[in-house]
Amino acid sequence: MNHNPLVSVIVPCYNQGSFLNKALQSVYDQSYENWECLVVDDGSNDSTSRIAQTWTSEDNRFKYFYKENGGLASARNLGLDKASGNFIQFLDSDDFLHKYKLGHSLELLQHANTFQVVISNYLQYNDFAGKAVKPHFKISRDILTYDNIIFNWDNNFAIPIHCGLFSSDLFNEFRFPENLKAKEDWLMWIKFFQKDITVQFIAEALAYYRRHDSNMTNKVNMTIDYVGALRYIRKEIPDEDYIRMLELKVERSSNTIFSLRDQIKDLRSNLGWRFFNKLGKILKR
Template identity: 45%
Template structure:
């Protein structure tokens, strides 16, 4: 059973070698690794071609930059395996990831199991430190309701998927972030049969130059709503919309209450008294000028 590992790449040459090495070191050996270079301008191609030369299970494809969703969809179209393992180019897999996932699939006698999800850990930028995951995950976490209504999301490399699932599910190419969350919702909306492995078999790197640190997750929330509208029923979308509006209302209310508390504080009131005093004696403008010059001096 061939496993197709899909690695979308965009200017992550500093970490790509380590990511591909984690594929090469897999205990399970019947795999192909599809490296999709999404228009990188660094040394991504050089690194990828080195692995292609070393092992013909690695396959390199270059395409014009169009985002990670486009790269993943491209990789799925090129895949010849029965199963899909996603891996971002700055992350790594435990050497047992594929084998343990395959073992779980073989244990299933119903042939209905299409998703295996494992736990994960965080990895420091320099790979020297392994840290706890950014969220607590267990079998009960993996429900459609939790993904949608509680905004639960995990890294795609935690999953191991039957490729047939992606005959009808595509990554939304109009999104610059949260595309993986949309896909998890889509995967679990029909309550599929899955297995959870409570072992950290994937490692998510804390990367200062990574996509989630350079693109705000809120940049495309309107587009996210559009993507949800395409995959949810009317009732599901309505319930989600009401919950989202309530959440925003509560956060706005909390902000207003905190602002009121600040304005009532002795520090704030003292500042107002000083401002009024300076204004009364005609020196407020002069103080502002002094502060501006001090800030400019500090910035040099």
Template identity: 40%
Template sequence: MFLVTIIIPCYNQGQFLQETLVSVYHQTYTDWECIIVNDGSPDSTEEIALDWCKKDSRFIYFKKENGGLSSARNAGLQLSKGDYIQFLDSDDLLAPDKLFFSVKLFDVDTTLDVVITDYNMLDIKNSQIKPPVYNISNVHFNFDTIVNQWDIDFTIPIHCALFKKSSMGNLQFNEILKAKEDWLFWIQFFKKSYNVTFINQQLVSYRLHEKSMTQSASYMVESQSLALVLIKEELSTAQYEAFLLKRLNFYKQKYLDNAFKYSNLKNSLTYRFALKVKSVFKNLGLLPIVKIILQKFRN
């Protein structure tokens, strides 16, 4: 059997951690280690984690100073001993057969580098299980679609994937990004044309709640702006121009949609995001590129 390393970064999600670890414990595939990374959390995370470590030696606890989600995941990667890597946020859940079905596919096809499964949404406020935000069952996962269609046609929650560790090499999450770090990670992973397969079953659950990082509009706007800049390093000049053109076209349409819906545009998320993107590009000397692309767009 192959060892799977499950990496769970934790910061102030103690109220959900217990249920998350239960979902790990109930995996039908039993050859795993679960590294719980306490990212300087002042809540009940440590108590819950240490209790599970006493119950089952497969749970491993590591405490560090607060450095953000990417930093915590990278710390888990440094400690991992597994042949495969499963990322799992401390408020999300794995279905019992998630690891079993994923590892089975790796056994059948040894050329695979990542197995992706479908997911559902847990709405805590309304106590409902909802379908995913995006239908990823028809997505052709490759470098081009990850770059150009992310956040437009689909996203992939990181816990949907089981990665072959040898395929990841030294790849880590960019610690400058406090959100959208998964987008850049996927781009860098698929840059090497990795072999991927998809399991059309909802084997993971993404939890929606008020403390979720994705519920903070300003946080996500700032991170997405920075991600647009960092992605430049992964693309050729022509690819980056085409990428920005598609994004600007998308944001323009959203802006027009908001203009139709709202009278006060300056309070809209799209408007604030556009201002943030402009500011970041200007500070990094990329505004001339954007102006050239905008001119092409006008023509």
């Protein structure tokens, strides 16, 4: 194995210039220095271009590419097309990395006979509180399986894409489906785990996922995009797995609805709620 491999860090960005400096600074601060950082501007009309080109002028490891807006998947694909590295590190422009993300991941290679993906844990960065907090989904080695990827995704389990460091060989036969507007990273994990990839795991939190008002997961059309992803996944996994996955999702959704219904009933039976409801009716007269 090359003991000083090149890592290609792919940073897609669309109108998130306000976060871009933090993301690129976290790449610049890496303890491991043999990297290239490919900033893919997906047709932004904010400060993205100016900020990215400031970094390219200061350090030639940063490279800037502009493309017409086509979505996150197409931006990542352009980054993959331009990448020269032995390994791929994805980083969305509103997230950032721990300074040892690349170094600690690559150190693991010295003790592994084979390697395709190193996955680290992560922390959630609360933009409102301005600090890192525990994530909704904590990753552990025992849950990194094909069954969990298929059946438990978004059910107290997910893998933010920048938790992974990937062998570039994995992308010889994979590109993100550009017609998907959501969950394209889920499809990537499905495809890789179908191949029974060799995974190394680092329990240490080496990535930060930022929560803020403009997160893609907060968009109102997310449900429509999610259904589109399910239709695509149907073609990629065995029928029995797909049927079981849908059954579990329906069951969990039903349980959530029933739980919310019970909570509403409890609220309505609460004396305080009845008082304020009656007061509201009086005030409307």
